Amino acid sequence: MKELVLPAGVSRYSVSKNEKIRILAKENAETLIEYTAEEEMDLTWEIRVFPGVRASVFFLNRSEKKTVSSMEAHIAKDAELSLGYLEWGKEDADFHARVHLEEDGGSSLMRTAAMAHSKLNYDIETIHHAPHTRGIMKNYGLVTDDTPWTIVCAGRIEKHARQSESRQETRILTFAKPETVKVLPILYIDENDVQASHANSIGQPDAEALYYMESRGLSRKEVIGLLAAGYIAPIAEVFEDPAMRAYIRKMTEKKVREWKS
Protein backbone atom coordinates (compact mmCIF):
# COMPACT_ATOMS: atom_id res chain seq x y z
CA MET A 1 0.00 0.00 0.00
CA LYS A 2 1.32 3.45 -0.96
CA GLU A 3 1.59 6.07 1.79
CA LEU A 4 0.65 9.69 1.48
CA VAL A 5 1.55 11.93 4.40
CA LEU A 6 -0.57 15.05 4.18
CA PRO A 7 1.41 18.29 4.39
CA ALA A 8 0.09 20.97 6.75
CA GLY A 9 -2.31 23.36 5.05
CA VAL A 10 -3.98 22.74 1.70
CA SER A 11 -2.92 20.15 -0.89
CA ARG A 12 -4.34 18.60 -4.08
CA TYR A 13 -3.82 15.26 -5.78
CA SER A 14 -5.36 13.25 -8.58
CA VAL A 15 -5.72 9.52 -9.24
CA SER A 16 -6.33 7.93 -12.61
CA LYS A 17 -5.61 4.22 -12.14
CA ASN A 18 -6.19 1.40 -9.64
CA GLU A 19 -4.46 2.27 -6.37
CA LYS A 20 -4.26 1.30 -2.71
CA ILE A 21 -3.30 4.35 -0.71
CA ARG A 22 -2.84 5.02 3.00
CA ILE A 23 -3.37 8.70 3.90
CA LEU A 24 -1.71 9.86 7.10
CA ALA A 25 -2.83 13.11 8.72
CA LYS A 26 -0.23 13.90 11.36
CA GLU A 27 -0.88 17.65 11.41
CA ASN A 28 -3.85 19.84 10.53
CA ALA A 29 -4.41 19.50 6.80
CA GLU A 30 -6.98 19.85 4.03
CA THR A 31 -6.70 17.90 0.81
CA LEU A 32 -8.62 17.46 -2.41
CA ILE A 33 -8.24 14.19 -4.32
CA GLU A 34 -9.73 14.14 -7.82
CA TYR A 35 -10.60 10.97 -9.72
CA THR A 36 -9.76 11.59 -13.35
CA ALA A 37 -9.67 8.07 -14.83
CA GLU A 38 -10.71 7.36 -18.39
CA GLU A 39 -10.92 3.62 -17.67
CA GLU A 40 -12.63 1.65 -14.92
CA MET A 41 -10.93 2.23 -11.59
CA ASP A 42 -10.80 0.37 -8.29
CA LEU A 43 -9.47 2.35 -5.32
CA THR A 44 -8.74 1.33 -1.75
CA TRP A 45 -8.17 4.07 0.81
CA GLU A 46 -7.03 3.91 4.39
CA ILE A 47 -7.11 7.20 6.28
CA ARG A 48 -5.47 7.65 9.66
CA VAL A 49 -5.99 10.85 11.64
CA PHE A 50 -3.52 11.19 14.48
CA PRO A 51 -4.41 12.38 18.03
CA GLY A 52 -5.58 15.96 18.23
CA VAL A 53 -5.28 16.53 14.46
CA ARG A 54 -8.02 18.08 12.32
CA ALA A 55 -8.06 16.81 8.74
CA SER A 56 -10.34 17.43 5.75
CA VAL A 57 -10.21 14.90 2.93
CA PHE A 58 -12.38 15.51 -0.11
CA PHE A 59 -12.81 13.08 -2.98
CA LEU A 60 -14.14 14.52 -6.22
CA ASN A 61 -15.10 11.80 -8.68
CA ARG A 62 -14.90 13.09 -12.25
CA SER A 63 -14.11 9.76 -13.89
CA GLU A 64 -15.29 8.78 -17.33
CA LYS A 65 -15.85 5.12 -16.37
CA LYS A 66 -17.10 3.04 -13.49
CA THR A 67 -15.35 3.54 -10.15
CA VAL A 68 -15.28 1.49 -6.96
CA SER A 69 -14.02 3.25 -3.82
CA SER A 70 -13.46 1.33 -0.59
CA MET A 71 -12.45 3.39 2.38
CA GLU A 72 -11.57 2.74 6.00
CA ALA A 73 -10.88 5.78 8.19
CA HIS A 74 -9.40 5.56 11.71
CA ILE A 75 -9.79 8.51 14.04
CA ALA A 76 -7.58 8.79 17.10
CA LYS A 77 -8.10 10.56 20.43
CA ASP A 78 -9.55 14.06 20.08
CA ALA A 79 -8.93 13.98 16.33
CA GLU A 80 -11.40 15.25 13.76
CA LEU A 81 -12.03 14.09 10.22
CA SER A 82 -14.14 16.03 7.76
CA LEU A 83 -14.69 13.69 4.82
CA GLY A 84 -16.32 14.62 1.53
CA TYR A 85 -17.27 12.58 -1.54
CA LEU A 86 -18.73 14.41 -4.50
CA GLU A 87 -19.98 12.26 -7.35
CA TRP A 88 -19.67 13.85 -10.78
CA GLY A 89 -18.66 10.69 -12.63
CA LYS A 90 -20.18 9.76 -15.93
CA GLU A 91 -20.63 6.06 -15.19
CA ASP A 92 -21.74 3.82 -12.33
CA ALA A 93 -20.05 4.28 -8.97
CA ASP A 94 -19.77 2.22 -5.80
CA PHE A 95 -18.73 4.03 -2.63
CA HIS A 96 -18.07 2.05 0.56
CA ALA A 97 -16.82 4.06 3.53
CA ARG A 98 -16.36 3.02 7.10
CA VAL A 99 -15.22 5.52 9.72
CA HIS A 100 -13.90 4.12 12.99
CA LEU A 101 -13.98 6.51 15.94
CA GLU A 102 -11.41 4.54 17.86
CA GLU A 103 -10.51 6.71 20.82
CA ASP A 104 -12.12 9.05 23.31
CA GLY A 105 -13.14 12.44 21.88
CA GLY A 106 -12.73 11.50 18.21
CA SER A 107 -15.20 12.96 15.74
CA SER A 108 -16.09 12.73 12.08
CA LEU A 109 -18.37 14.54 9.69
CA MET A 110 -18.92 12.68 6.43
CA ARG A 111 -20.71 14.47 3.62
CA THR A 112 -21.60 12.95 0.27
CA ALA A 113 -23.29 14.63 -2.64
CA ALA A 114 -24.16 13.40 -6.08
CA MET A 115 -26.01 14.24 -9.20
CA ALA A 116 -27.16 10.80 -10.16
CA HIS A 117 -27.41 10.00 -13.84
CA SER A 118 -25.93 6.54 -13.55
CA LYS A 119 -26.25 3.66 -11.09
CA LEU A 120 -24.90 4.62 -7.67
CA ASN A 121 -24.43 2.32 -4.75
CA TYR A 122 -23.37 3.90 -1.45
CA ASP A 123 -22.71 1.93 1.71
CA ILE A 124 -21.42 4.13 4.52
CA GLU A 125 -21.03 3.57 8.21
CA THR A 126 -19.63 5.35 11.24
CA ILE A 127 -18.62 3.12 14.13
CA HIS A 128 -18.21 4.46 17.65
CA HIS A 129 -15.68 2.25 19.44
CA ALA A 130 -14.91 4.69 22.27
CA PRO A 131 -16.77 7.03 24.64
CA HIS A 132 -17.44 10.70 23.88
CA THR A 133 -17.21 10.25 20.14
CA ARG A 134 -19.29 12.11 17.61
CA GLY A 135 -20.13 10.88 14.11
CA ILE A 136 -22.29 12.75 11.63
CA MET A 137 -23.21 11.64 8.10
CA LYS A 138 -24.97 13.91 5.62
CA ASN A 139 -25.95 12.79 2.15
CA TYR A 140 -27.37 15.14 -0.47
CA GLY A 141 -28.41 14.07 -3.91
CA LEU A 142 -30.07 15.17 -7.09
CA VAL A 143 -31.65 12.44 -9.13
CA THR A 144 -31.99 13.52 -12.71
CA ASP A 145 -33.31 10.41 -14.41
CA ASP A 146 -34.63 6.96 -13.63
CA THR A 147 -31.28 5.25 -12.93
CA PRO A 148 -31.30 3.55 -9.53
CA TRP A 149 -29.48 4.89 -6.50
CA THR A 150 -29.10 3.00 -3.25
CA ILE A 151 -27.76 4.47 -0.03
CA VAL A 152 -27.24 2.38 3.07
CA CYS A 153 -26.21 4.70 5.90
CA ALA A 154 -25.46 3.19 9.29
CA GLY A 155 -24.41 4.57 12.64
CA ARG A 156 -23.09 1.98 15.07
CA ILE A 157 -22.48 2.73 18.76
CA GLU A 158 -20.66 -0.16 20.39
CA LYS A 159 -20.71 -1.27 24.03
CA HIS A 160 -18.76 1.14 26.30
CA ALA A 161 -19.00 4.03 23.79
CA ARG A 162 -21.06 5.99 26.30
CA GLN A 163 -22.02 9.63 25.79
CA SER A 164 -21.42 9.28 22.08
CA GLU A 165 -23.47 10.95 19.41
CA SER A 166 -24.48 9.45 16.06
CA ARG A 167 -26.44 11.51 13.57
CA GLN A 168 -27.37 10.99 9.97
CA GLU A 169 -29.36 12.90 7.41
CA THR A 170 -30.15 12.06 3.79
CA ARG A 171 -31.92 14.53 1.52
CA ILE A 172 -32.70 13.65 -2.07
CA LEU A 173 -34.24 16.04 -4.54
CA THR A 174 -35.58 14.06 -7.44
CA PHE A 175 -36.69 15.05 -10.90
CA ALA A 176 -37.47 11.42 -11.68
CA LYS A 177 -39.73 8.82 -10.12
CA PRO A 178 -39.22 8.88 -6.32
CA GLU A 179 -38.98 5.06 -6.23
CA THR A 180 -35.71 5.32 -8.19
CA VAL A 181 -33.92 6.05 -4.91
CA LYS A 182 -33.65 3.64 -2.02
CA VAL A 183 -32.35 4.96 1.27
CA LEU A 184 -31.80 2.67 4.21
CA PRO A 185 -30.91 4.50 7.44
CA ILE A 186 -29.71 2.20 10.21
CA LEU A 187 -28.77 2.77 13.83
CA TYR A 188 -27.14 -0.01 15.85
CA ILE A 189 -26.94 1.00 19.49
CA ASP A 190 -25.34 -1.21 22.11
CA GLU A 191 -24.87 1.31 24.91
CA ASN A 192 -27.08 3.49 27.08
CA ASP A 193 -26.53 7.19 27.62
CA VAL A 194 -25.97 8.04 23.98
CA GLN A 195 -27.62 10.31 21.41
CA ALA A 196 -28.64 9.13 17.98
CA SER A 197 -30.94 10.30 15.20
CA HIS A 198 -31.65 9.92 11.53
CA ALA A 199 -33.59 12.06 9.06
CA ASN A 200 -34.45 11.13 5.55
CA SER A 201 -36.37 12.87 2.78
CA ILE A 202 -36.89 12.09 -0.87
CA GLY A 203 -39.05 14.50 -2.79
CA GLN A 204 -39.69 16.46 -5.90
CA PRO A 205 -39.29 20.25 -5.96
CA ASP A 206 -41.97 22.05 -3.99
CA ALA A 207 -44.68 23.43 -6.31
CA GLU A 208 -45.06 26.59 -4.23
CA ALA A 209 -41.31 27.29 -4.42
CA LEU A 210 -41.32 26.77 -8.20
CA TYR A 211 -44.23 29.20 -8.64
CA TYR A 212 -42.66 31.79 -6.35
CA MET A 213 -39.35 31.75 -8.21
CA GLU A 214 -41.03 31.76 -11.62
CA SER A 215 -43.11 34.76 -10.54
CA ARG A 216 -39.83 36.70 -10.46
CA GLY A 217 -39.14 36.01 -14.13
CA LEU A 218 -37.09 32.80 -13.96
CA SER A 219 -37.88 29.96 -16.35
CA ARG A 220 -38.54 26.47 -14.96
CA LYS A 221 -35.05 25.46 -16.11
CA GLU A 222 -33.41 28.40 -14.34
CA VAL A 223 -35.37 27.69 -11.16
CA ILE A 224 -34.36 24.04 -11.15
CA GLY A 225 -30.74 25.06 -11.74
CA LEU A 226 -30.77 27.35 -8.70
CA LEU A 227 -32.47 24.75 -6.52
CA ALA A 228 -30.08 22.03 -7.68
CA ALA A 229 -26.95 24.10 -7.05
CA GLY A 230 -28.31 25.10 -3.65
CA TYR A 231 -28.95 21.48 -2.76
CA ILE A 232 -25.44 20.30 -3.48
CA ALA A 233 -23.50 23.41 -2.42
CA PRO A 234 -23.21 22.62 1.34
CA ILE A 235 -20.67 19.89 0.56
CA ALA A 236 -18.09 22.65 -0.04
CA GLU A 237 -18.12 23.18 3.74
CA VAL A 238 -15.93 20.10 4.15
CA PHE A 239 -13.15 22.62 3.61
CA GLU A 240 -12.34 25.55 5.84
CA ASP A 241 -10.09 27.06 3.19
CA PRO A 242 -12.11 29.72 1.28
CA ALA A 243 -10.34 29.05 -2.05
CA MET A 244 -11.14 25.33 -1.89
CA ARG A 245 -14.73 26.06 -0.95
CA ALA A 246 -15.00 28.45 -3.92
CA TYR A 247 -13.51 25.82 -6.24
CA ILE A 248 -16.05 23.18 -5.19
CA ARG A 249 -18.92 25.64 -5.53
CA LYS A 250 -17.71 26.62 -9.00
CA MET A 251 -17.51 22.96 -10.02
CA THR A 252 -21.02 22.41 -8.66
CA GLU A 253 -22.47 25.32 -10.60
CA LYS A 254 -20.67 24.20 -13.78
CA LYS A 255 -22.05 20.69 -13.43
CA VAL A 256 -25.59 21.99 -12.91
CA ARG A 257 -25.24 24.23 -15.99
CA GLU A 258 -24.06 21.24 -18.07
CA TRP A 259 -26.94 19.18 -16.79
CA LYS A 260 -29.51 21.88 -17.59
CA SER A 261 -28.26 22.24 -21.14
Place this chain on the structure above:
Amino acid sequence: MGLEIRNLRVSAEGKEILKGVDLTIGEGEVHALMGPNGNGKSTLLATIMGNPDYTVEEGEVTFNGKDLLSMAVNERAKEGIFLGMQYPPAIPGVTNSDFFRAAIRAKEGKPVSLFAFIKKMDKATKDLQLKPDLAHRFLNEGFSGGEKKRNEIVQMMLLRPDLAMLDEIDSGLDVDALKLVADAINEMRRDNPKLSILLVSHYQRFLELVVPTHTHVLINGKIMVEGDAGLTAKIDKEGYKWIETEYDVKIEDEEAPKAPVSLGTCAVKKTRG
Protein backbone atom coordinates in the same frame (compact mmCIF):
# COMPACT_ATOMS: atom_id res chain seq x y z
CA MET B 1 -52.67 51.08 -21.43
CA GLY B 2 -52.28 49.14 -18.14
CA LEU B 3 -54.29 46.16 -16.94
CA GLU B 4 -57.69 45.20 -18.37
CA ILE B 5 -59.79 42.42 -16.85
CA ARG B 6 -63.07 41.43 -18.43
CA ASN B 7 -65.65 38.98 -17.03
CA LEU B 8 -63.04 36.91 -15.22
CA ARG B 9 -64.36 33.66 -13.79
CA VAL B 10 -61.92 31.53 -11.84
CA SER B 11 -62.20 28.27 -9.92
CA ALA B 12 -60.00 26.24 -7.62
CA GLU B 13 -60.52 22.60 -6.68
CA GLY B 14 -63.84 22.64 -8.50
CA LYS B 15 -65.23 25.64 -6.62
CA GLU B 16 -65.94 28.91 -8.42
CA ILE B 17 -64.24 31.78 -6.60
CA LEU B 18 -64.28 34.71 -9.00
CA LYS B 19 -67.66 35.07 -10.67
CA GLY B 20 -67.17 37.67 -13.36
CA VAL B 21 -64.66 40.35 -12.36
CA ASP B 22 -64.17 43.49 -14.43
CA LEU B 23 -61.32 45.80 -13.55
CA THR B 24 -59.21 48.42 -15.37
CA ILE B 25 -55.99 49.80 -13.92
CA GLY B 26 -54.34 52.62 -15.82
CA GLU B 27 -50.70 53.70 -15.75
CA GLY B 28 -49.68 55.38 -12.50
CA GLU B 29 -52.90 54.50 -10.67
CA VAL B 30 -53.09 52.97 -7.19
CA HIS B 31 -56.03 50.61 -6.68
CA ALA B 32 -57.02 49.26 -3.29
CA LEU B 33 -58.84 45.95 -3.36
CA MET B 34 -60.84 45.36 -0.21
CA GLY B 35 -63.44 42.91 0.98
CA PRO B 36 -64.17 40.37 3.70
CA ASN B 37 -61.84 37.37 3.99
CA GLY B 38 -62.46 34.50 1.60
CA ASN B 39 -64.18 36.58 -1.09
CA GLY B 40 -61.50 36.22 -3.79
CA LYS B 41 -58.98 39.06 -3.36
CA SER B 42 -55.87 36.86 -3.23
CA THR B 43 -57.33 34.63 -5.94
CA LEU B 44 -57.58 37.61 -8.28
CA LEU B 45 -53.94 38.59 -7.72
CA ALA B 46 -52.72 34.98 -8.04
CA THR B 47 -54.69 34.54 -11.27
CA ILE B 48 -53.17 37.66 -12.80
CA MET B 49 -49.72 36.28 -11.87
CA GLY B 50 -50.57 32.84 -13.30
CA ASN B 51 -50.65 30.63 -10.20
CA PRO B 52 -51.34 27.10 -11.54
CA ASP B 53 -53.60 26.34 -8.56
CA TYR B 54 -56.34 28.45 -10.17
CA THR B 55 -58.27 27.67 -13.35
CA VAL B 56 -59.58 30.45 -15.54
CA GLU B 57 -63.02 29.34 -16.70
CA GLU B 58 -63.87 32.43 -18.69
CA GLY B 59 -62.76 35.99 -19.33
CA GLU B 60 -59.84 38.08 -20.53
CA VAL B 61 -56.82 39.60 -18.83
CA THR B 62 -54.52 41.87 -20.84
CA PHE B 63 -51.58 44.00 -19.81
CA ASN B 64 -50.51 46.79 -22.14
CA GLY B 65 -52.64 45.11 -24.79
CA LYS B 66 -50.99 41.68 -24.43
CA ASP B 67 -52.97 38.59 -23.48
CA LEU B 68 -51.64 37.55 -20.06
CA LEU B 69 -53.65 34.36 -19.81
CA SER B 70 -51.70 32.76 -22.66
CA MET B 71 -48.36 33.50 -20.95
CA ALA B 72 -46.36 31.36 -18.52
CA VAL B 73 -45.77 32.77 -15.03
CA ASN B 74 -42.21 33.93 -15.79
CA GLU B 75 -43.32 35.58 -19.04
CA ARG B 76 -45.85 37.66 -17.11
CA ALA B 77 -43.05 38.74 -14.74
CA LYS B 78 -40.91 39.73 -17.71
CA GLU B 79 -43.81 41.87 -18.96
CA GLY B 80 -43.39 43.89 -15.76
CA ILE B 81 -45.87 42.24 -13.39
CA PHE B 82 -44.86 41.65 -9.79
CA LEU B 83 -46.74 39.95 -6.98
CA GLY B 84 -45.66 40.60 -3.40
CA MET B 85 -47.07 37.51 -1.76
CA GLN B 86 -49.01 37.22 1.46
CA TYR B 87 -47.05 34.13 2.52
CA PRO B 88 -43.72 34.04 0.68
CA PRO B 89 -42.24 30.53 0.92
CA ALA B 90 -38.81 29.80 2.41
CA ILE B 91 -36.38 28.24 -0.05
CA PRO B 92 -33.37 26.71 1.69
CA GLY B 93 -30.14 26.39 -0.28
CA VAL B 94 -30.81 29.39 -2.54
CA THR B 95 -29.32 32.64 -1.29
CA ASN B 96 -31.14 35.93 -1.69
CA SER B 97 -28.30 37.37 -3.75
CA ASP B 98 -28.15 34.42 -6.19
CA PHE B 99 -31.91 34.53 -6.59
CA PHE B 100 -32.18 38.30 -6.98
CA ARG B 101 -29.35 38.44 -9.53
CA ALA B 102 -30.89 35.60 -11.52
CA ALA B 103 -34.27 37.37 -11.44
CA ILE B 104 -32.80 40.70 -12.60
CA ARG B 105 -30.89 38.89 -15.38
CA ALA B 106 -34.11 37.16 -16.47
CA LYS B 107 -36.11 40.39 -16.41
CA GLU B 108 -33.53 42.56 -18.19
CA GLY B 109 -32.38 39.83 -20.56
CA LYS B 110 -28.69 40.47 -19.84
CA PRO B 111 -26.27 39.81 -16.97
CA VAL B 112 -26.24 42.39 -14.23
CA SER B 113 -22.83 43.68 -13.12
CA LEU B 114 -21.87 42.69 -9.61
CA PHE B 115 -21.03 46.29 -8.71
CA ALA B 116 -24.39 47.63 -9.88
CA PHE B 117 -26.20 44.80 -8.11
CA ILE B 118 -24.43 45.36 -4.78
CA LYS B 119 -25.18 49.08 -4.95
CA LYS B 120 -28.90 48.50 -5.57
CA MET B 121 -29.07 45.75 -2.98
CA ASP B 122 -27.37 47.91 -0.34
CA LYS B 123 -29.81 50.75 -0.93
CA ALA B 124 -32.87 48.50 -0.78
CA THR B 125 -31.59 46.77 2.38
CA LYS B 126 -30.89 50.10 4.10
CA ASP B 127 -34.19 51.67 3.01
CA LEU B 128 -36.10 48.79 4.56
CA GLN B 129 -33.77 48.52 7.55
CA LEU B 130 -33.00 44.87 6.97
CA LYS B 131 -29.81 43.30 8.30
CA PRO B 132 -26.74 43.74 6.04
CA ASP B 133 -26.30 39.94 5.77
CA LEU B 134 -29.62 39.66 3.87
CA ALA B 135 -27.87 38.93 0.57
CA HIS B 136 -26.12 35.88 1.99
CA ARG B 137 -29.10 34.38 3.77
CA PHE B 138 -31.25 31.70 2.18
CA LEU B 139 -34.39 33.01 0.56
CA ASN B 140 -36.92 33.76 3.33
CA GLU B 141 -35.50 30.96 5.48
CA GLY B 142 -35.64 31.78 9.18
CA PHE B 143 -37.16 35.19 8.38
CA SER B 144 -39.77 36.66 10.70
CA GLY B 145 -43.15 37.54 9.16
CA GLY B 146 -42.15 41.20 8.91
CA GLU B 147 -38.76 40.40 7.35
CA LYS B 148 -40.45 38.28 4.69
CA LYS B 149 -42.75 41.17 3.76
CA ARG B 150 -39.86 43.64 3.63
CA ASN B 151 -37.92 41.15 1.52
CA GLU B 152 -40.79 41.18 -0.98
CA ILE B 153 -40.43 44.96 -1.24
CA VAL B 154 -36.64 44.59 -1.71
CA GLN B 155 -37.40 42.37 -4.71
CA MET B 156 -39.90 44.89 -6.02
CA MET B 157 -37.29 47.65 -5.78
CA LEU B 158 -34.71 45.54 -7.63
CA LEU B 159 -37.07 44.31 -10.36
CA ARG B 160 -38.79 47.68 -10.98
CA PRO B 161 -42.14 46.36 -12.23
CA ASP B 162 -44.77 48.32 -14.16
CA LEU B 163 -47.62 46.68 -12.24
CA ALA B 164 -47.01 45.78 -8.60
CA MET B 165 -49.64 43.67 -6.85
CA LEU B 166 -49.18 43.59 -3.09
CA ASP B 167 -51.18 41.00 -1.22
CA GLU B 168 -51.56 42.09 2.42
CA ILE B 169 -47.99 43.33 2.38
CA ASP B 170 -48.81 45.30 5.53
CA SER B 171 -49.74 42.30 7.68
CA GLY B 172 -47.06 41.30 10.15
CA LEU B 173 -45.44 44.73 10.02
CA ASP B 174 -45.11 46.94 13.08
CA VAL B 175 -45.86 50.66 12.86
CA ASP B 176 -42.28 51.63 11.98
CA ALA B 177 -41.88 48.89 9.38
CA LEU B 178 -45.25 49.85 7.86
CA LYS B 179 -43.93 53.38 7.33
CA LEU B 180 -40.68 52.08 5.79
CA VAL B 181 -42.60 49.89 3.34
CA ALA B 182 -44.98 52.71 2.43
CA ASP B 183 -42.08 55.14 1.93
CA ALA B 184 -40.32 52.63 -0.34
CA ILE B 185 -43.49 52.15 -2.43
CA ASN B 186 -44.05 55.90 -2.72
CA GLU B 187 -40.41 56.44 -3.74
CA MET B 188 -40.81 53.82 -6.49
CA ARG B 189 -43.91 55.65 -7.70
CA ARG B 190 -41.97 58.93 -7.85
CA ASP B 191 -39.13 57.23 -9.76
CA ASN B 192 -41.54 55.56 -12.20
CA PRO B 193 -44.73 57.59 -12.70
CA LYS B 194 -46.08 54.77 -14.91
CA LEU B 195 -45.98 52.29 -12.03
CA SER B 196 -49.47 50.94 -11.33
CA ILE B 197 -50.28 49.34 -8.00
CA LEU B 198 -52.99 46.92 -6.93
CA LEU B 199 -53.06 46.67 -3.13
CA VAL B 200 -54.93 44.18 -1.00
CA SER B 201 -55.11 45.56 2.51
CA HIS B 202 -57.38 45.61 5.53
CA TYR B 203 -55.59 48.48 7.26
CA GLN B 204 -56.62 52.09 6.87
CA ARG B 205 -53.33 53.17 8.44
CA PHE B 206 -51.45 51.68 5.45
CA LEU B 207 -53.93 53.13 2.95
CA GLU B 208 -53.35 56.57 4.46
CA LEU B 209 -49.64 56.17 3.70
CA VAL B 210 -50.09 54.75 0.19
CA VAL B 211 -53.21 56.63 -0.88
CA PRO B 212 -55.33 54.81 -3.47
CA THR B 213 -56.69 56.60 -6.50
CA HIS B 214 -59.40 53.92 -6.78
CA THR B 215 -60.99 51.50 -4.32
CA HIS B 216 -62.87 48.30 -5.14
CA VAL B 217 -64.75 46.01 -2.78
CA LEU B 218 -64.86 42.36 -3.78
CA ILE B 219 -67.92 40.56 -2.44
CA ASN B 220 -68.82 36.95 -3.25
CA GLY B 221 -66.36 36.85 -6.17
CA LYS B 222 -67.55 40.09 -7.81
CA ILE B 223 -66.57 43.73 -7.52
CA MET B 224 -69.66 45.10 -5.83
CA VAL B 225 -68.68 48.63 -4.80
CA GLU B 226 -66.19 51.11 -6.25
CA GLY B 227 -65.00 54.51 -5.17
CA ASP B 228 -61.96 56.57 -4.27
CA ALA B 229 -59.86 56.82 -1.08
CA GLY B 230 -62.98 57.92 0.79
CA LEU B 231 -64.40 54.41 0.43
CA THR B 232 -61.50 52.87 2.37
CA ALA B 233 -62.15 55.32 5.21
CA LYS B 234 -65.87 54.41 5.24
CA ILE B 235 -65.03 50.68 5.40
CA ASP B 236 -62.55 51.32 8.21
CA LYS B 237 -65.29 53.07 10.16
CA GLU B 238 -68.35 50.97 9.31
CA GLY B 239 -67.08 47.58 8.11
CA TYR B 240 -68.86 45.71 5.28
CA LYS B 241 -72.33 45.16 6.73
CA TRP B 242 -73.76 48.32 5.15
CA ILE B 243 -73.06 46.83 1.72
CA GLU B 244 -75.55 44.01 2.43
CA THR B 245 -78.34 46.55 3.02
CA GLU B 246 -77.38 49.08 0.39
CA TYR B 247 -76.70 46.55 -2.40
CA ASP B 248 -79.19 43.88 -1.33
CA VAL B 249 -76.60 41.14 -1.10
CA LYS B 250 -75.73 38.50 1.48
CA ILE B 251 -71.99 38.32 2.10
CA GLU B 252 -70.83 34.70 2.07
CA ASP B 253 -68.78 33.83 5.14
CA GLU B 254 -65.29 32.46 4.80
CA GLU B 255 -65.36 28.68 5.16
CA ALA B 256 -64.64 27.73 8.75
CA PRO B 257 -61.42 25.80 9.16
CA LYS B 258 -61.97 22.08 9.49
CA ALA B 259 -61.71 20.71 12.99
CA PRO B 260 -58.64 18.58 13.68
CA VAL B 261 -59.16 14.86 13.15
CA SER B 262 -57.83 12.42 15.70
CA LEU B 263 -55.65 9.72 14.19
CA GLY B 264 -55.92 7.64 17.31
CA THR B 265 -53.63 7.11 20.25
CA CYS B 266 -50.03 6.14 19.71
CA ALA B 267 -49.13 5.68 23.37
CA VAL B 268 -51.00 5.22 26.60
CA LYS B 269 -49.54 5.94 29.99
CA LYS B 270 -50.87 3.52 32.56
CA THR B 271 -51.01 4.60 36.16
CA ARG B 272 -51.49 2.42 39.18
CA GLY B 273 -54.64 3.14 41.14
